[in-house]
Each structure stands twice: as structure tokens, then as C-alpha cells.
Amino acid sequence: MSKTEVVVYANQDLLAAAAAARLVTRLVDVQAAKGSASLVLTGGGTGIAVLSELRASTARDAIDWSRLDIYWGDERFVPADSDDRNEKQAREALLDHVPLDPKRVHVMAPSDGEFGDDPDAAAAAYAEVLASNAGPEDHGDVPSFDIMLLGLGGEGHTASVFPESPAVYETERSVVAVRNCPKPPPTRISLTLPAIRRARDVWLMTAGEAKADAVALALSGAGEVQLPVAGARGHRRTLWLLDRAAAGKLTKVYQPPTA
Numbered sequence: 022m023s024k025t026e027v028v029v030y031a032n033q034d035l036l037a038a039a040a041a042a043r044l045v046t047r048l049v050d051v052q053a054a055k056g057s058a059s060l061v062l063t064g065g066g067t068g069i070a071v072l073s074e075l076r077a078s079t080a081r082d083a084i085d086w087s088r089l090d091i092y093w094g095d096e097r098f099v100p101a102d103s104d105d106r107n108e109k110q111a112r113e114a115l116l117d118h119v120p121l122d123p124k125r126v127h128v129m130a131p132s133d134g135e136f137g138d139d140p141d142a143a144a145a146a147y148a149e150v151l152a153s154n155a156g157p158e159d160h161g162d163v164p165s166f167d168i169m170l171l172g173l174g175g176e177g178h179t180a181s182v183f184p185e186s187p188a189v190y191e192t193e194r195s196v197v198a199v200r201n202c203p204k205p206p207p208t209r210i211s212l213t214l215p216a217i218r219r220a221r222d223v224w225l226m227t228a229g230e231a232k233a234d235a236v237a238l239a240l241s242g243a244g245e246v247q248l249p250v251a252g253a254r255g256h257r258r259t260l261w262l263l264d265r266a267a268a269g270k271l272t273k274v275y276q277p278p279t280a
């Protein structure tokens with residue numbers, strides 16, 4: 022049975038440092054149990070801050086980076102060298118500074134890559150990447166990611182699934198092209214909610230007062246069409262990591278989880 026837990030930190034810096042420490046612990050535990058681990062990255066201010074904290078941590082050397090698969094939950098469909106790319110930001114913050122196996126870093130194609138300016142082809146290719154990395158134990162065409170990191174927008178988007186957009190109604194495909202996003206850049210590639218729910222653990226990480234309404238609504242049972250982040254959960258555990266401002270409209274007092 023899936024658990025939902027909420028942990029509130031005093032501010033965004035503390036949240037990012039604590040999330041980085043949790044990542045080390047969880048990835049080391051998973052690698053000890055299974056040999057390798059998979060991690061899905063998010064873009065956004067908090068997501069990239071967590072990667073920077075992980076880079077700065079000496080404990081990062083406890084992770085066997087060569088036995089870690091890296092994926093993305095969403096990507097901005099822009100040229101490879103654009104500062105808007107989630108991949109570029111993640112590489113600068115962490116990935117270029119740790120000994121990953123390049124074959125295990127699964128990027129979504131940029132708009133000047135092998136599929137040209139065709140986000141549907143790039144999305145379909147990423148769905149193939151996921152399918153080729155899913156094993157029989159995954160019972161489908163998406164790996165059971167060990168940890169999926171996600172952020173959220175004040176209007177309730179997560180990954181690049183925006184409220185009342187075609188992507189939020191998708192039930193068949195694991196990855197879709199997203200157009201006309203209200204937040205720039207307008208064209209993106211995103212995992213869908215059913216693919217997100219294939220993750221064992223989903224960590225929703227956000228900071229700031231602008232996210233407080235979306236956080237409170239998601240945790241009080243809002244529908245995923247109007248508030249896609251409400252549909253983001255792991256099949257083992259959903260962990261919300263918040264700063265005080267983002268938690269400011271929660272009515273219940275959340276205690277740190279014991280495990």
C-alpha cells in the first residue's frame with residue numbers, strides 16, 4: 022500500500038540540502054539491495070538546487086555512479102545548447118561532475134537533434150527508450166523507477182503536464198509532446214501521469230509561497246485534470262519535501278517520517 026508523507030523544512034536551502042542527503046541514503050540502499058538504481062530528474066529551481074547540493078556533498082561518493090540510470094520526467098524542446106534545457110542545467114549542477122556511465126544517461130532529444138523540430142518523434146523515441154529499459158518485473162513498457170524527482174508549478178503542473186491540457190488526459194502513451202505550455206518555453210516533452218505512477222517512490226519538491234495553494238489542493242484530494250500534480254504518486258511512497266512557505270496553506274501538521 023502506497024504511503025504519502027510530508028516533510029517541511031525551514032527554507033529552500035535546507036530543503037535542498039536535506040533532499041540531497043536523502044538521495045544519497047536511498048540510492049545507496051537501493052544499490053545495496055539490487056545492484057543498480059534508477060533516478061528520474063526534474064527541472065525547476067528546487068530540482069536543480071538539490072542536484073547542486075548533491076554535487077557539494079562529500080557523501081555523494083557513497084553512490085556507485087556507474088550503476089545508476091538517469092532519466093528525465095520532462096524536457097524543454099529547445100536546442101541542445103539552450104540554457105532552458107533541463108538536461109543542460111542538470112549537467113552543470115551535477116552530472117558532469119560525477120563518474121556516470123554515459124550509456125545510462127537517458128536524455129530526451131533536443132529540437133536540433135536527430136528528430137529535428139518534431140517533438141512527437143522525440144517523444145515517441147523516448148517512449149522506446151523507456152520500453153527497452155523495462156524488464157519483465159516491470160509488467161509493462163515503463164521501468165519501475167526507484168526514485169522520481171518532480172517539481173510543480175503554482176497552477177498545478179508537474180513534469181510538463183499542465184492543467185486541462187491534452188497530456189493530462191493521456192492514458193495510453195508513456196511520453197508525449199506538449200505544445201502551447203502556459204509557462205515558457207512552449208514546446209516540451211513529458212512523461213504522462215500513468216508513466217509517473219510507475220515509479221516506486223515519487224518525491225515532490227517545492228519551495229515558496231507561490232506554490233502553497235497547489236500543494237494544499239493536491240494534498241486535499243483535488244482532481245488531476247485541474248491539478249495534474251494531484252495525480253503524481255509513487256506505487257511504494259509519495260514524499261512531499263516542502264519549505265515552510267510552500268506548506269503555508271496546509272491545514273494538517275505534518276511530522277517527519279520515521280523511516
Ligand SMILES: O=C1O[C@H](COP(=O)(O)O)[C@@H](O)[C@H](O)[C@H]1O
Nearest residue numbers: 063064065066067172173174180
Ligand atoms: O518548467 C518546469 O517547471 C517545473 C517547476 O519549476 P519551478 O522552478 O517552479 O520549481 C519543473 O518541475 C519542470 O521540470 C520544469 O520543466
